[in-house]
Amino acid sequence: MAEQDWKQQKRPFAAVSTLPLLWTLLFFLLPMGFVWFYSFGRNAGLTEIDIVGTLDNYKRATEWLYLGIFLKSLAVAALVTLICLIVGFPVAMAITFVSEKWRPWLLLGIMLPFWTNLLIRTYALMIVLGQQGYANQGLEALWSGASWLKTLIGLQPLSTWEPAPLLYNNFAVVLGLVYVHLPFMVLPLYSALDRLDKSLIEASLDLGAGHFRTLMKIIVPLAAPGIIAGVMITLIPALGAYLTPDLMGGTDSQMIANVIERQFKRANDWPFGAALSFLLIYAMFILIAMQGLRKKPGGDAR
Amino acid sequence: MDLKTLLQAGGDRRSLLKGMGVAAIGLSFGGGLAGCSQEAGKKLANGEDGTLNLYNWDDYMGETTLADFKGAAGVDVKMDLFDNNDTLFAKFRAGNPGYDLIVPTNDFVERMVSADMLQKIDKAQIPNLKNIAPEFIDVDYDKGRQYSVPYTWLVLGIGYRKSKLASPPDSWKLLFDSDQYKGRIAVLSEAGDMFRLYAKYLGKSVNDITPADVKIIEALMIKQKPHIAKFHSDDGQDLLAKGEVDLVLEYNGDIAQLMAEDDDIAFAIPKEGSQLNSDNFCIPKGAKHPKNAHAFINFVLDAQHGKKVTETILYPTPNAAVKALMPDSYKNNPATYPPADQLAKCEYAKFNPDLQPLFEEAFTRVGAA
Numbered sequence: 001m002a003e004q005d006w007k008q009q010k011r012p013f014a015a016v017s018t019l020p021l022l023w024t025l026l027f028f029l030l031p032m033g034f035v036w037f038y039s040f041g042r043n044a045g046l047t048e049i050d051i052v053g054t055l056d057n058y059k060r061a062t063e064w065l066y067l068g069i070f071l072k073s074l075a076v077a078a079l080v081t082l083i084c085l086i087v088g089f090p091v092a093m094a095i096t097f098v099s100e101k102w103r104p105w106l107l108l109g110i111m112l113p114f115w116t117n118l119l120i121r122t123y124a125l126m127i128v129l130g131q132q133g134y135a136n137q138g139l140e141a142l143w144s145g146a147s148w149l150k151t152l153i154g155l156q157p158l159s160t161w162e163p164a165p166l167l168y169n170n171f172a173v174v175l176g177l178v179y180v181h182l183p184f185m186v187l188p189l190y191s192a193l194d195r196l197d198k199s200l201i202e203a204s205l206d207l208g209a210g211h212f213r214t215l216m217k218i219i220v221p222l223a224a225p226g227i228i229a230g231v232m233i234t235l236i237p238a239l240g241a242y243l244t245p246d247l248m249g250g251t252d253s254q255m256i257a258n259v260i261e262r263q264f265k266r267a268n269d270w271p272f273g274a275a276l277s278f279l280l281i282y283a284m285f286i287l288i289a290m291q292g293l294r295k296k297p298g299g300d301a302r
Numbered sequence: 303m304d305l306k307t308l309l310q311a312g313g314d315r316r317s318l319l320k321g322m323g324v325a326a327i328g329l330s331f332g333g334g335l336a337g338c339s340q341e342a343g344k345k346l347a348n349g350e351d352g353t354l355n356l357y358n359w360d361d362y363m364g365e366t367t368l369a370d371f372k373g374a375a376g377v378d379v380k381m382d383l384f385d386n387n388d389t390l391f392a393k394f395r396a397g398n399p400g401y402d403l404i405v406p407t408n409d410f411v412e413r414m415v416s417a418d419m420l421q422k423i424d425k426a427q428i429p430n431l432k433n434i435a436p437e438f439i440d441v442d443y444d445k446g447r448q449y450s451v452p453y454t455w456l457v458l459g460i461g462y463r464k465s466k467l468a469s470p471p472d473s474w475k476l477l478f479d480s481d482q483y484k485g486r487i488a489v490l491s492e493a494g495d496m497f498r499l500y501a502k503y504l505g506k507s508v509n510d511i512t513p514a515d516v517k518i519i520e521a522l523m524i525k526q527k528p529h530i531a532k533f534h535s536d537d538g539q540d541l542l543a544k545g546e547v548d549l550v551l552e553y554n555g556d557i558a559q560l561m562a563e564d565d566d567i568a569f570a571i572p573k574e575g576s577q578l579n580s581d582n583f584c585i586p587k588g589a590k591h592p593k594n595a596h597a598f599i600n601f602v603l604d605a606q607h608g609k610k611v612t613e614t615i616l617y618p619t620p621n622a623a624v625k626a627l628m629p630d631s632y633k634n635n636p637a638t639y640p641p642a643d644q645l646a647k648c649e650y651a652k653f654n655p656d657l658q659p660l661f662e663e664a665f666t667r668v669g670a671a
Contacts, residue, residue, distance in 0.1 A: 045417070046413065046416060046417040046655070047395045047417050047419075065663075065666065065667055065670060066666075068670055069666075069670050072670075130544055130545075130546055131544070131545050131546050132544060132545050165485070167546070168531050168532045168546070246535070250531060250532055251527050251528075251530045251531070251532065251533055251669070252527075252669075254666070254669035254670065258669075259666055259669075262662060262666070263662075264392060265386070265388035265389060265391075265392055266388050266492070266493060266494075266658075266662055267658065267659060267662035267663075268388070268391065268392075268658070269659060269662075
């Protein structure tokens with residue numbers, strides 16, 4: 001039905017869609033088009049770029065150095081997505097099955113971080129994780145407590161406390177990305193689980209399936225569209241993450257977006273930066289296309 | 303210490319972040335560029351309207367300087383902030399976005415001159431140029447000061463926490479080629495600066511690096527990488543202040559500010575020598591208020607007004623008249639004004655368009671290694 005509506009009512013459709021379409025064309029597609037042309041260009045002087053149709057930038061971008069960084073970024077993003085899924089699924093389940101009274105508050109708790117600037121959230125996390133941060137202070141208190149307990153029962157005390165390196169390494173990057181992206185995972189999962197017919201779960205339990213089996217055979221398959229949406233919406237921004245690896249990462253944490261940023265700023269090599277950007281965009285297209293392909297055999301997802 | 307002194311002491315041109323660190327990234331406060339139209343109509347004696355669009359580093363201006371200038375010349379200064387030269391340059395690539403006065407570092411003065419982005423300074427409009435010490439007038443990066451007027455200078459060195467080190471650092475070796483302070487070190491993420499300082503460590507001039515040296519230095523960097531905690535983007539003094547690291551590669555001005563708050567911090571220039579930098583006022587091509595820009599430069603170069611700037615930002619000043627007015631605690635601070643024999647071994651880096659891509663790619667390899 002929905003497909004026919006706009007064909008029958010072209011005028012109203014044109015009235016509402018022209019402006020957004022123009023907007024997209026003018027401020028999204030056109031600038032991206034320039035960047036796309038740049039990616040086939042060559043630096044001619046400090047500010048000039050000759051669009052010569054060369055593929056050299058792509059050749060360089062597919063060298064092992066940059067491919068390796070791409071793959072590493074993909075691995076980090078995949079790990080982040082997996083952790084978000086494992087952590088987010090129970091959270092979404094809890095929000096779904098909690099009483100009506102509590103649900104808005106739990107949803108608010110998930111939404112709240114969205115209202116805070118990403119930079120501020122990242123810095124807040126850095127304050128917690130630092131050498132003198134709250135996490136290390138807490139661990140130190142536990143450590144000295146354990147040490148005191150040992151002396152109490154006549155054992156040697158523990159060695160002196162060394163702050164745990166929680167910040168400026170890959171662990172911090174993954175933690176930071178999970179922290180930032182978790183709401184992206186929880187919200188689609190919640191919307192999928194919310195629509196789920198709860199009598200199916202009751203039926204499964206009545207017919208003798210255990211809780212785990214009901215989860216894996218009934219809830220997860222029915223929530224699959226939400227899981228896929230959550231995975232995409234988490235994986236793609238995590239793949240292009242820039243701020244978190246820059247601020248929380250150590251010497252080993254450079255991701256592809258950091259390399260791209262450097263081309264546009266420090267290296268002043270826009271054609272190469274453009275080529276890298278478009279490889280990243282193509283990679284994301286492939287991810288989205290894979291999701292599209294997966295849907296087709298089942299027909300209408302609904 | 304009351305809040306005001308704290309605020310003053312916390313001033314810092316290069317760090318992206320102040321306090322908790324939310325001073326935004328090179329973004330403007332006040333949407334400065336709209337100023338032209340608002341003030342239009344009210345013409346000054348010099349024929350320009352009462353506006354000046356200044357693009358400056360964060361916390362790099364006297365507390366009252368802009369208001370004082372408004373009182374003296376009737377010009378509203380709209381100041382936008384940037385956090386590194388690359389941002390500045392990237393903004394000007396597609397033409398002047400509307401600024402009348404900018405503050406690039408010496409190698410970027412060269413770079414912007416060769417990209418034809420700057421206009422010549424009319425020295426007749428800046429009589430206070432006489433206050434600048436002669437050694438800062440005749441400089442290699444701008445022979446005869448045609449395009450730039452010096453504002454501050456800085457030198458890279460090692461900021462460190464005295465109580466955590468066995469002895470004061472005297473060589474780049476501690477940072478670049480040693481595991482003595484494994485995991486307690488932060489160095490700059492600026493590829494060019496890093497390669498040039500490694501060249502110093504290897505006994506070469508910062509302007510004498512060959513592609514073969516880049517290979518050697520890259521290998522050294524990869525070898526040292528496990529011992530480095532962080533490649534910082536010029537917020538090394540924050541890492542040092544918070545105890546994240548004990549040794550940090552930073553500019554003397556940043557460390558001098560921290561020393562004012564923390565007695566346990568000191569600054570050293572390694573015996574191999576280091577790299578000097580200088581920030582300069584420049585007037586970009588396409589500036590709509592060049593006369594106001596000249597007037598502002600002249601105003602800041604004035605001894606009394608310049609003193610107020612230096613009191614706030616605490617950077618070394620090339621302005622002899624300002625320095626003479628400053629208290630001994632500033633003049634005799636060895637971090638702000640390192641001994642002459644140490645400075646003699648330091649050099650300004652020349653802009654080198656051929657090597658920069660090699661530096662960047664090598665540094666990407668170091669990060670990926």
